[in-house]
Amino acid sequence: MGRGGGGETRNSNPHPSNKEQAKLKYREHFDRQVTREDVWIPTRDGRTHLHARIWRPTDAETAPVPALLEYLPYRKTDWTAPRDAQRHPWYAGHGYASVRVDIRGHGDSEGTPGDEYDAQELADGVDVVNWLARQPWCTGKVGMFGISWGGFNSLQIAALAPEPLKAIVTVCSTDDRYDNDVHYMGGAVLGVDMLAWAGTMLAFASRPPDPTSVGGDRWLPMWRERLEALDPFLHTWLAHQQRDDYWRHGSVCEDYTAIDAAVLAVGGWNDPYRDAVLRLVEHLPDDRVRGLIGPWSHQYPDRGLPPGPAIGFLQETLRWWDQHLKDEDTGIMREPKLRAWLTDSVPPATSYHVLPGRWVRETDWPSPAVSWDERPLGNGGAPVLVRSPQHTGLDAGRFFPFGNASDLPPDQREEDGRSVCFDSEPLDERVEILGRPRVRLRLDSATPRAHVIARICDVAPDGSSTLVTRGVLNLLSRHGRDRAVEWTPGTYETVEFDLNGVGYAFPPGHRVRVAVSDTYWPWVWPHGERGELTVLPAESAVLLPVRDPASDEGRAPIRFEEPEQAPPLPVEQERAADPAPPERPERLVTHDVAAGEWTLEVDPHYGGSRVYPDGLRYEESARETYRIRADDPLSARAVSEWTIRVRRGADWDAEIITRTELRATATEFIMDSRMEARADGETVVERAWHRTTPRTSA
Structure with missing residues (x-):
């Protein structure tokens, strides 16, 4: 489903980095003069009209342009109006009709609200795409973009393949509505x-x-x-x-081949949807997909909200649109398949103005530069009992960081104290990881229903513990998310599950900590029975996707322009x-x-x-x-x-x-x-x- 990326988020930041945030520029004048109009767009039922706001070049009737659609329930006249003012006029000034439409039953559109991404919403979206393509000021080619909800339905409408839709930019969205959204995680x-x-x-x-x-x-x-x-x-x-037809609807991971449009998939390591970028670049054809993952929260990457650095995201998307909607060779398809931010080790904090690190490139994904480093959790010894207090997880931070001062997880030492921790020896050299770590646990559950949660933390010599990534498994779903299989207490089984994707570098002298708990409130709703897990450390392991830094040798550094937007709305x-x-x-x-x-x-x-x-x-x-x-x-x-x-x-x-x-x-x-x-x-x-x-x- 996804959060909306916010209206005008208030923000204070007590943790500035020693690196400067990119300077935001406001573009006052464009090559083409821009006009704005509000219109009603008919849908196929003949009764319901959707309300739209269109920014386009004033001469588009004589010099038609492609159309770009952002399609949301979040009210263009107030809630997203400040954000809309940053980008829609900017696109129009660069030769596009940029269109913001309220979904049926929301904002100023007619009709009644339905469920998220229901068949009606997607059918209406197809109608809007086709209507835009027919307008005299449009060349007949259409793109879609959006963050969160708008990124979701961009992917889903692309999977319905309306003929005019040639390209999308999906930001902080998911291809899997069940296992990578706001409802369920690991079952x-x-x-x-x-x-x-x-x-x-x-x-x-x-x-x-x-x-x-x-x-x-x-x-x-x-x-x-x-x-x-x-x-x-x-x-x-x-x-x-459980994962049933309700969740399969709208989950494009069910059939990636249904997507014909070119897909620019964008995410942030501090956003819960970042794994979708990795899956999309893995499963979509090389000539139709590019991925970009920065350090960002659940925000557009040009807005400058923590953590940065922000980039010239509008300029980067313009390269995408010009390539696929105007048939111009902008070089965007010669960029690597995945560009990702690799974060340097940082002390724990609930906000960072800018995270230190560097951009890395992967021409393929999965990358030949990334290999699995399997590290056992123990060298023998007795079984370990995991019985966490129910409030374990209060220091998890916000599920959807928006760039606010308290969003990110604080020092994890209290959480670690409520968990069972397995620490490596101090590292002899820098270890860089890129991808989704895995945890393999040989365990027994004292109850038929239980959860297991694993966190990877970066432990500094002073003992401070920075959360790097985490994952959860409902043991009922260990044999598949579409079924519930109760555990037989007194029986050991091996379970393996992925943690969230990450790009991070552990420095020499630090330890890699794997913290295991059986509760994680309020992220994970507890089962109804108090239980406990017994883990065999010697038969359990963490698998780290270690990236070889030598793969960067001889490659030019990745650079982006400074952030640029249209002048802000005076709110x-x-x-x-x-x-x-x-x-x-x-x-x-x-x-x-x-x-x-x-x-x-x-x-x-x-x-x-x-x-x-x-x-x-x-x-x-x-x-x-x-x-x-x-x-x-x-x-x-x-x-x-x-x-x-x-x-x-x-x-x-x-x-x-x-x-x-x-x-x-x-x-x-x-x-x-x-x-x-x-x-x-x-x-x-x-x-x-x-x-x-x-x-x-x-």
Whole structure:
């Protein structure tokens, strides 16, 4: 599903690097003059029209241009408007019609909201692509781009192969909706975003259309229609706890050959979707794919949000568009198949202005320069018992780092103390890894249902522990994500699973630590029974994808232009009308010692409240709360609360308040959601949902 890449993310950064961030340039003048218009695009049902904003050269009617489409549910008139202003006019000034469309039932588009990436959304997207190709100002060639949701549906619509769609740029997205999204990981329920993103989307889908776009007499009936059609995503996501046809829909990894368009796949090592880049460059043909992975969080690489360095991403994508939509030889297809940032060792911190490191190139992937280095976790000795307290994982950091001050994992020493750790000897030489490490464990579980979590950390001589990568396996899914096979306690089996991809260099004198736990809250929702694992270290190993630095010899360094954008939208930040303290922490961990309860409170900090040039005031406040007792997996509780208000002068004032809660017994998940929508202070619609679903594999 994927986060949206944020509105205007507020950011403070207490950890600047000794390297300077690239300087952002604003392009005031372009080779072609730009005009902007809002239009309605018809869909095949003949009743529903999607609202679009188009930036294009003023002379495109006489000198047609290719079209570029970004297709999202995140509201072009407010939530993504600052980000849209950075790139769509820039593309238009360089000879493209750059188009931003609200998905059906969102923003100012007609219809009612559906599930993420449902058949209706993708069919509408195909209709938009074909409509753009038919316009007199378009050459008939279309590209798609987007980050997160827009990157997802770019890939998925490319797999439907509408004839005009020739190229896409997919950023921070995935090819696998089940095992590499916000719902499940390694077959385990992702408690942190299964709940939080479902709660966020309930609030987002509840927002009203804007009267200035749809008309003063239409917005309220349209809004009521949307609200009456709502059903929280959480109900559907938890009803499919294994990889079934629901998750196969939209997962392009099911058939990479369906994609005919050229694919530029972009990710960041601090984004949870980076593994998709590695899979896409491995499985798509050499003449139709290129991959780029930087140090970035869940953001476009030109925005300059931590961690950097930022790059001239718009210029790089322009090379892609000119190559595939204008048939110009820009040299982009002579670039290596994968360009990746290799991060140097860093002390642990929750934010880095710029991460130290260098760009490396791989002409093939998997790369002949990368080989497996298998390191046993022990040289014999007794079995090791793994029984972590339930709050292990509170120092995991944010699942979707956005460039905020508290996003990344802090020093892992407390987490390591709640885990079983296997340390290497101090390294004699620098060790560079690039790819997805693996962990192989010979173990027994005391309960039929259990998780195992592995983290690789960089341990400095002073004992500080920097998280390098991690992975999880629900032992029920060890024989395949499409089935649940319970463990037979008292029986040893060997399980092997991948950790998230990474490019990282361990320096001499540091140790490589493998930390193993059986809990990881709130990232992983615990099974209903307190268990423990017994691991045989001598029969277990970590497999590191070690890269030979000699492969860089004789190669020119990889360079990018400095970031460049169109002039920013003049948006004024302001404090929301929020009863909570205005300066509450982004992440706050508290411990009730007597009750043994740990609480994590999170402000997702998507952008806060702002005033737009047209007088629109957009206010948002959100809080996520995760509670658990150290000794009781059934004490897990997660709550997402949102308040959103949009208003313009005395003519329009709408407010949405939502709350979503998830808890579980030993046998079922329990979901409670509610939503209240107000216009001018009066309740328009109020709804509540209560659902339960069996715990089939989670």
